[in-house]
Amino acid sequence: PERYVEHAYNSIHRRYEYDLAGELSRTFDKLRGEVSYEYEANGRLLEQNPEKRFEGEAFRYDAAGNRLNFNTSRFDHVKDNRLKEWRNHEYKYDAWGNLIEKIVGIVRWQTFTYDSENRLVKTETMANSQVETTSSYQYDSLGRRVGKQSNIKGQTDQKHFLWQGLRMLREESPEQSSLYLYEPGSYAPLACVDQREGETENTVYYYHTDQIGTPLEMTDAEGHIVWQAKYAPWGLIKQLVVNEVEQNLRFQGQYFDVETGLHYNTFRYYDPEIGRFITQDPIGLSGGDN
Known part of the structure; x- marks a missing residue:
C-alpha cells in the first residue's frame, strides 16, 4: 500500500x-x-x-533488543540493558543508571552530573586534554527545563524556556526570542516566530516534517529553504545541507543541545548516536517496557 x-x-x-x-x-x-x-x-x-x-x-540486536556492533568479532557488553560500548565509544553509569561518562576514542571525554532527582544539571566535554564545552541546566517545580548556560570554546550562551504544559512554547536568549506553534494535540512543529533584540518586525519560519513529525526543512515567508537536514535512522543529523538559521527541534518533543550533542526530551536526555536515553525513565515501568 x-x-x-x-x-x-x-x-x-x-x-x-x-x-x-x-x-x-x-x-x-x-x-x-x-x-x-x-x-x-x-x-x-x-x-x-x-x-x-x-x-x-x-543493524543487529541482542535478545533484549540492544543494538550491537556489526563489524566486530565480539559482541558489546550489555548488562542490565545499559550500553557499555558502542563502536569506539565507552559509557559509564552511576548506581541509579545515569550516564556519568562518555568516552570517544582517546581524544574526547564527556562527564555528566545530576541532582538528587536524577536530573542532568552539569556537563563538561574535554577534547585533546582541553576543556571544550561546559554547561549547566535549571528546572522548574514540574521538572521542565527552564534555563541553560553553556560555554563552547570560550563563547558563552544563555537560554530561557517557557512552557505550555509539556510543550516548549517560547525560547529566549539575549539576542532574540522564538515562539513555537504546533499541530493541535501534538509535538509536531508548524511554525516559529522569531524576534531579534532591537527589531520591531517578527520573522516567521515554517516547518516541513516527515511522517513522524521530525523537521526536515524550514522555509521563510517567501518559501526559501533556510534550514535542511539529513538524518541517520535514530535521529542523529548526518548533514546540515542548509543552515542559515538556528533550528534545534528534532524528533517530536526533542530539543538539540549543541554543547553535548544530546536531545532534551522533557524529563530526560536522548543520545541520537546510539538511539538511547542516558537516564532511567523517571516513572519507571509505568512508561512501558521500552
Whole structure:
C-alpha cells in the first residue's frame, strides 16, 4: 500500500510506501532521493538502503533488543540493558543508571552530573586534554527545563524556556526570542516566530516534517529553504545541507543541545548516536517496557 504526500509546484515533496505490517518501507524525497528500509519479523529495523553498496547501513540486536556492533568479532557488553560500548565509544553509569561518562576514542571525554532527582544539571566535554564545552541546566517545580548556560570554546550562551504544559512554547536568549506553534494535540512543529533584540518586525519560519513529525526543512515567508537536514535512522543529523538559521527541534518533543550533542526530551536526555536515553525513565515501568 502507498500513501502520498506530494506538492507538485513546490521544491519540497515526499512520497511514502509502507509494507503489509505498516512499517515504512521506502521514501521518495525530491531533495534527498530514495531511501528503503528492511525489518526483522518483530519490527526492528534491520537495514537501511540494503541495495546501495556504499550508502547502506545494517543493524543487529541482542535478545533484549540492544543494538550491537556489526563489524566486530565480539559482541558489546550489555548488562542490565545499559550500553557499555558502542563502536569506539565507552559509557559509564552511576548506581541509579545515569550516564556519568562518555568516552570517544582517546581524544574526547564527556562527564555528566545530576541532582538528587536524577536530573542532568552539569556537563563538561574535554577534547585533546582541553576543556571544550561546559554547561549547566535549571528546572522548574514540574521538572521542565527552564534555563541553560553553556560555554563552547570560550563563547558563552544563555537560554530561557517557557512552557505550555509539556510543550516548549517560547525560547529566549539575549539576542532574540522564538515562539513555537504546533499541530493541535501534538509535538509536531508548524511554525516559529522569531524576534531579534532591537527589531520591531517578527520573522516567521515554517516547518516541513516527515511522517513522524521530525523537521526536515524550514522555509521563510517567501518559501526559501533556510534550514535542511539529513538524518541517520535514530535521529542523529548526518548533514546540515542548509543552515542559515538556528533550528534545534528534532524528533517530536526533542530539543538539540549543541554543547553535548544530546536531545532534551522533557524529563530526560536522548543520545541520537546510539538511539538511547542516558537516564532511567523517571516513572519507571509505568512508561512501558521500552
